[in-house]
Amino acid sequence: MDSLTLDVIVRSISEVGGTVAFIVVGSIILELVLFLIFKVILKSPHTLPIMLLGPAAFGMIVLIIYPLLWELNLSFTNMSLRRFGDKAQYTWIACQAKPENINFWLTDCLFKNYADVFRLPVLKQVYFFPVFFRTVLWTFINMVFHLVGGMIFAILLNQPIRGRGIYRTFLILPWAIPQVIAVLAWRGEFHFEYGFVNLILVRLGLEQINWMTDPFWNFTAMCIVNIWLGIPFMMVILLGGLQSISSDYYEAAEIDGASGLQQFTNITIPLLRPVMTPAIVLGTIWTFNNFNVPFFINQFELETSDILVTALFRAAFQYNRYGFSAAFAFIIFIILLLYSIFYIWISDGLKEVYE
Amino acid sequence: MSVTTDSSNKDNAFQRFFRAKRGHSPFNRMLIHLALIISSIIAIYPVLRVLSVSLRPGDRLLSTSLAIIPSDATLNNYFVVVTEKDFMLWLWNSLAITVSTAIVGVIFSSTSAYAFSRWRFPGRNTGMLFLLATQMIPAAMLMVPIYILAVKLGLLGTYRGLVIAYSVSSIPFSVWILKGYYDTIPRDLEEAALIDGANRIAAFYRIILPLSTPALSVVFLFNFMQAWNDYLLARVLLANSTEIWTWPLGLQALQGQFQTAWGQFAAASIMVMIPVVALFLYSSKYLISGLTAGGVKG
Numbered sequence: 301m302d303s304l305t306l307d308v309i310v311r312s313i314s315e316v317g318g319t320v321a322f323i324v325v326g327s328i329i330l331e332l333v334l335f336l337i338f339k340v341i342l343k344s345p346h347t348l349p350i351m352l353l354g355p356a357a358f359g360m361i362v363l364i365i366y367p368l369l370w371e372l373n374l375s376f377t378n379m380s381l382r383r384f385g386d387k388a389q390y391t392w393i394a395c396q397a398k399p400e401n402i403n404f405w406l407t408d409c410l411f412k413n414y415a416d417v418f419r420l421p422v423l424k425q426v427y428f429f430p431v432f433f434r435t436v437l438w439t440f441i442n443m444v445f446h447l448v449g450g451m452i453f454a455i456l457l458n459q460p461i462r463g464r465g466i467y468r469t470f471l472i473l474p475w476a477i478p479q480v481i482a483v484l485a486w487r488g489e490f491h492f493e494y495g496f497v498n499l500i501l502v503r504l505g506l507e508q509i510n511w512m513t514d515p516f517w518n519f520t521a522m523c524i525v526n527i528w529l530g531i532p533f534m535m536v537i538l539l540g541g542l543q544s545i546s547s548d549y550y551e552a553a554e555i556d557g558a559s560g561l562q563q564f565t566n567i568t569i570p571l572l573r574p575v576m577t578p579a580i581v582l583g584t585i586w587t588f589n590n591f592n593v594p595f596f597i598n599q600f601e602l603e604t605s606d607i608l609v610t611a612l613f614r615a616a617f618q619y620n621r622y623g624f625s626a627a628f629a630f631i632i633f634i635i636l637l638l639y640s641i642f643y644i645w646i647s648d649g650l651k652e653v654y655e
Numbered sequence: 656m657s658v659t660t661d662s663s664n665k666d667n668a669f670q671r672f673f674r675a676k677r678g679h680s681p682f683n684r685m686l687i688h689l690a691l692i693i694s695s696i697i698a699i700y701p702v703l704r705v706l707s708v709s710l711r712p713g714d715r716l717l718s719t720s721l722a723i724i725p726s727d728a729t730l731n732n733y734f735v736v737v738t739e740k741d742f743m744l745w746l747w748n749s750l751a752i753t754v755s756t757a758i759v760g761v762i763f764s765s766t767s768a769y770a771f772s773r774w775r776f777p778g779r780n781t782g783m784l785f786l787l788a789t790q791m792i793p794a795a796m797l798m799v800p801i802y803i804l805a806v807k808l809g810l811l812g813t814y815r816g817l818v819i820a821y822s823v824s825s826i827p828f829s830v831w832i833l834k835g836y837y838d839t840i841p842r843d844l845e846e847a848a849l850i851d852g853a854n855r856i857a858a859f860y861r862i863i864l865p866l867s868t869p870a871l872s873v874v875f876l877f878n879f880m881q882a883w884n885d886y887l888l889a890r891v892l893l894a895n896s897t898e899i900w901t902w903p904l905g906l907q908a909l910q911g912q913f914q915t916a917w918g919q920f921a922a923a924s925i926m927v928m929i930p931v932v933a934l935f936l937y938s939s940k941y942l943i944s945g946l947t948a949g950g951v952k953g
Contacts, residue, residue, distance in 0.1 A: 367800035
């Protein structure tokens with residue numbers, strides 16, 4: 301058993317201090333190199349912004365771009381646990397396929413892993429498309445509830461009533477709690493006999509529900525938890541937007557005899573759009589990619605509750621199909637990329653970023 | 656922020672509480688309060704349940720009672736977690752990793768965002784789009800390459816690997832928030848300083864940074880929360896090194912055994928929660944302006 305002793309504290313402080321010193325020294329060296337290249341050699345007018353970006357860009361290249369390229373390479377290989385760590389053991393599928401097994405070069409050879417994602421089960425039994433449609437459903441349900449709930453609470457909190465600060469503190473709480481704790485606590489509360497959800501159902505005279513084993517109710521449980529977790533973020537964003545709208549608009553509309561609903565659709569929604577567009581894009585991506593909630597609430601690893609990211613995690617780390625899951629990951633990534641491009645394109649939401 | 660009180664008013668607190676500053680009729684106000692009270696209860700009830708479980712004595716963990724404070728409340732679970740488990744070690748590890756991550760992340764993203772906000776350099780738009788695109792990478796996607804990278808660089812099971820990985824992974828979101836906020840600060844302020852003979856760096860340090868306190872607080876908070884709450888990366892990089900486990904790994908191990916350690920899990924959760932929630936609520940006054948100032952201009 302490890303415990304917290306003075307030794308441990310001293311050791312960890314020195315290691316953390318060493319890490320920070322390492323980062324600082326690394327950045328200084330990087331800045332000097334950039335300065336030499338861009339100012340002294342190239343005489344670039346952009347030296348200062350490049351130097352400001354330098355350390356972050358370097359970190360992103362090493363920890364995001366390089367792993368992405370590595371993953372792209374991996375997605376064309378036959379790597380699995382059996383071949384792990386030994387470079388000679390795995391190769392590009394295209395290099396070693398036997399001609400007699402190849403019907404169509406692109407899908408059987410070069411993009412075999414990508415094709416397999418669609419034609420083989422991604423886990424033991426489930427295929428790609430059911431998981432994909434479940435993920436879309438999951439994202440849609442959550443986003444609708446986040447937006448509607450966030451909007452209702454934002455409007456309520458924006459009313460001139462007393463005690464708003466207290467209510468806001470309470471309503472923000474699900475966001476403030478560490479997500480792992482919230483999700484694990486909820487998982488415990490979906491226990492058949494002792495969880496409060498079933499206890500309340502019994503008190504109301506209803507049947508207990510098998511939240512953990514019944515596929516439908518397990519999915520419902522995931523949605524309940526994530527809606528509970530996600531509303532505060534939307535609420536805070538929308539409340540900030542609402543508070544920035546001048547009351548002059550509403551007073552003018554009032555004089556013109558506009559109803560509450562008309563004011564909402566003609567003043568509130570259009571003026572909230574600059575805040576809502578990025579929040580919706582980010583919220584959708586985060587929900588689509590949410591790992592903690594579907595992974596932990598699905599305690600018995602029902603394949604019927606897996607969404608794409610948890611299926612990806614299991615394919616990679618439980619079934620150890622690395623090449624396959626790399627291809628799977630890129631497919632998920634491309635789906636999200638297409639969605640975002642489409643949404644940003646129809647809503648023109650990034651205009652401001654470029655101005 | 657909080658309840659506004661005007662001290663000259665001699666009405667009793669209840670009347671004052673329910674009297675609007677303007678607008679609604681008393682009935683509508685009651686409805687609004689009712690709706691907010693019910694939603695507040697839904698928001699905090701699961702948390703109160705954790706508190707309630709943590710106070711139960713060991714032999715009554717599996718109870719069907721719905722009372723918040725059990726009649727035979729005891730702090731025994733807290734005592735056990737602090738003295739007999741590795742809980743303090745997990746907390747310490749998390750704290751050391753998280754604080755250094757948040758500081759490093761804020762420094763690098765604040766300078767990068769300044770470059771994006773004030774200069775038009777080649778690749779700027781591509782860079783901003785790239786930052787947005789990184790948000791679409793599924794968390795599990797980079798785990799295999801990062802694991803292998805960590806093995807090769809000898810960073811597996813070290814603080815260093817986690818600190819570097821966390822600070823980089825939170826940069827994109829931080830840069831977006833900060834860039835939006837810097838954009839709302841008029842350039843005239845810096846130009847005045849430049850005319851007075853300050854250089855760009857001094858203008859950034861003396862003018863932009865102090866004015867951006869709300870956004871910087873939000874970014875610090877997000878960096879902190881992200882690293883503090885992360886489970887996946889910690890599991891991949893620290894799985895076998897129990898001596899530097901962070902608390903999510905430890906708590907999951909506790910919660911795994913439902914019957915035996917449920918109360919201990921709850922007690923540990925409450926102790927992890929209190930400082931984070933306090934920090935979060937304290938900075939929540941910056942939260943709204945820091946998050947949305949970039950979006951709503953003018």
